[in-house]
Amino acid sequence: MAEMAASGQTPEILFWVGCASSFDERAQRITRAICGILQHTGVNFAVLGTEESCTGDPAKRAGNEFLFQMQAIANIGVLNAYQVKKIVTGCPHCFNTLKNEYPGLGGNYEVIHHSQLIQQLIDEGKLRAEGGESFKGKKITFHDPCYLGRANDVYEAPRKTLELLDADLVEMKRCRANGLCCGAGGAQMFKEPERGRKDINVERVEEAMQTQRDIIATACPFCMTMIRDGVKSLEKEDTVTVLDIAELTARANGLKS
Amino acid sequence: MIAQVLFLLLAAASVGLFTFNVKKIIRNIRLGRPLDRSDRKAERWMVLLKVAFGQTKMVVRPVPGILHLLIYAGFIIINMEVLEIAIDGILGTHRVFSFAGMLYSILTGTFEWLALGVLLACVVFLIRRNVIRLKRFTGTEMTSWPRSDANYILLTEILLMTAYLTMNAADRSLQLTGAEHYKVAGAFPVSAWLMPLMPANENTLVFVERACWWFHITGIFAFLNYLPYSKHFHIIMAFPNTWYSNLEPKGEFTNMxxxxxxxxxxxxxxxxxxxxxxxxxxxxxxxxxxxxxxxxxxxxxxxxxxxxxxxxxxxxxxxxxxxxxxxxxxxxxxxxxxxxxxxxxxxxxxxxxxxxxxxxxxxxxxxxxxxxxxxxxxxxxxxxxxxxxxxxxxxxxxxxxxxxxxxxxxxxxxxxxxxxxxxxxxxxxxx
The missing domain is CATH 1.10.1060.10 (Alpha-helical ferredoxin)
Incomplete structure (x- = not known):
């Protein structure tokens, strides 16, 4: 972003990468897939790079409003300085925070999640599934991230991206508005779960395994970690693959991620 | 005359006590911190109509949803009957709405079917709670009071509906024997089944009819005053509570x-x-x-x-x-x-x-x-x-x-x- 601004360019959209997708090795592949899609479709975009900082989502959910607002006000300062108008995020948590909680602190942007970006690109005819891996006839189940689904009522966009692949969408019993959380929200990602019978991600993966699926698709880096851990703890790595919708789209187009 | 005075005293005491307790609850709610939920009024009325009045979120689970809808419809519609009972109680009349003729028959017939529906739904709900013991009604917080509260509500509704139907059966029997005051009016498709069980003696019939009438209306007044102490208060609170719903995206937490x-x-x-x-x-x-x-x-x-x-x-x-x-x-x-x-x-x-x-x-x-x-x-x-x-x-x-x-x-x-x-x-x- 800094380079573009220095050379007087204004990107169409800012890609807000998010912490998990910047640092977590597995999630970095989602980030590269999103970049691949943006480049493939010729979208003029920028990232903040090292100028990006945590949106403050985990701090806010954990009750630390001070820390959240410190983060938010600092980020808004950067975003407003670059006169950012439109943001795409690779994470439903960043998406929710930027879209719903930044306006109250002076940060007003058009914010979309990467599933919505992919849907827009499909609708505009800019994105097809060609030149890459075929998912025809593959059975895919989609795990709705809470902060995309229930929190912001985005259910169709990620499913639209799966439609493009010509794959079979097999829904879990608890899907869409009834989707079961992966167990990472509300800052749970950063702590051990309270004592109980079972971990939430295991409960969710068990449900996914009840469908006849080859792939569990997600649209959130936290869900990615939780679902993969669940698959591992059930020792099902050989029978199911966990992929982000961006990775699926990128693969279908032969894009590297 | 004594009956009218007694009825008025009972009604006044019951409404008075209820108002007193509701005022306390309003005071308690006002102990909370301020929050502005007075915007987007048209949208709020829509939420109230859909969620509270239309029960759209109840029917997501069809079995309890539809049974609940039956009790709810019964409650709302049978209230018209309670209005007649109240007017009769005050004026000393009998079936004051019966001048409506055909319409009156349709109404009383509907009330009877609904009363039966409510009764059966309550029985199913009691079975779900006490015989099937659905997991949803257990849990650490479901201690003896919450469990009893639920059962008291269901039992009371069963008793009220039974009294109502028995009253109608006795009334109809009196109507057909040409008893004084009991003019022929209304349709009684459900209580007709109870008529063979009614006593033949006219005085006993009048006693049964009056006893059920008083039991029914006293029960309603008692139930009204049970509400503020019970989870059953939701029959009132559901309406304001949905009007004041959070209309923002669920993911948005308040800004401090x-x-x-x-x-x-x-x-x-x-x-x-x-x-x-x-x-x-x-x-x-x-x-x-x-x-x-x-x-x-x-x-x-x-x-x-x-x-x-x-x-x-x-x-x-x-x-x-x-x-x-x-x-x-x-x-x-x-x-x-x-x-x-x-x-x-x-x-x-x-x-x-x-x-x-x-x-x-x-x-x-x-x-x-x-x-x-x-x-x-x-x-x-x-x-x-x-x-x-x-x-x-x-x-x-x-x-x-x-x-x-x-x-x-x-x-x-x-x-x-x-x-x-x-x-x-x-x-x-x-x-």
């Missing part, structure tokens, strides 16, 4: 203006807050720190447990139960209200956090909004959990150690993990 003022003052020493700085504590330790809407939620909860049955923490055996959060809030608020009644208003050394809701419960929440989504009357247990967390973190610095690490990392590296900020763009090295 008091914090914004402090943060802005910290970043810019010349900043002058627009509004007078709040002196109250951050977050909630006790019920009076919650918004009035959270307190209204607590009085609206009918303990159906749909929230808990969809809570991922509860499903996997954690202590957290959103229904318990609501029941604890109501219990604590009732207790706080009792202290006010005594005129002391003195702190009793107890608080919602720790004495009712434990830390283990609030930290088990994933903020996934399954509970707020599941609630048929738009109750929001999540906002209470978040306020309790805010208190624990901002007033006490009492968070789990790993959460404190996350705070530290965010503060120092701008990321919740311990990665240096300079590595943030490293993902692009391979591209």
């Amino acid at each position: 203006q008091s914090v914004t003022n402090e943060v802005k003052a910290m970043l810019d020493p010349s900043f002058v807050p627009g509004t007078a700085a709040e002196t109250s504590r951050f977050g909630a330790k006790d019920v009076t720190d919650l918004s009035w809407k959270s307190l209204m939620d607590a009085y609206t909860c009918t303990e159906c447990g749909r929230c808990t049955s969809e809570c991922p923490a509860n499903i996997t055996g954690k202590l957290l139960s959103p229904r318990k959060i609501m029941m604890d809030t109501r219990d604590r608020l009732t207790e706080a209200g009792k202290h006010l009644d005594k005129g002391t208003g003195e702190p009793d050394g107890k608080s919602l956090l720790d004495d009712y809701i434990t830390r283990e419960e609030i930290w088990a929440c994933t903020t996934c909004n399954a509970c707020t989504r599941a609630c048929p009357v738009n109750i929001d247990p999540l906002s209470i959990i978040v306020e309790l967390r805010r208190y624990a973190v901002m007033e006490e610095s009492q968070a789990p150690a790993s959460i404190n690490n996350m705070f530290g990392n965010t503060e120092n590296n701008g990321a919740p993990w311990k990665y240096p900020a300079s590595d943030r763009f490293a993902w692009a090295n391979d591209t």
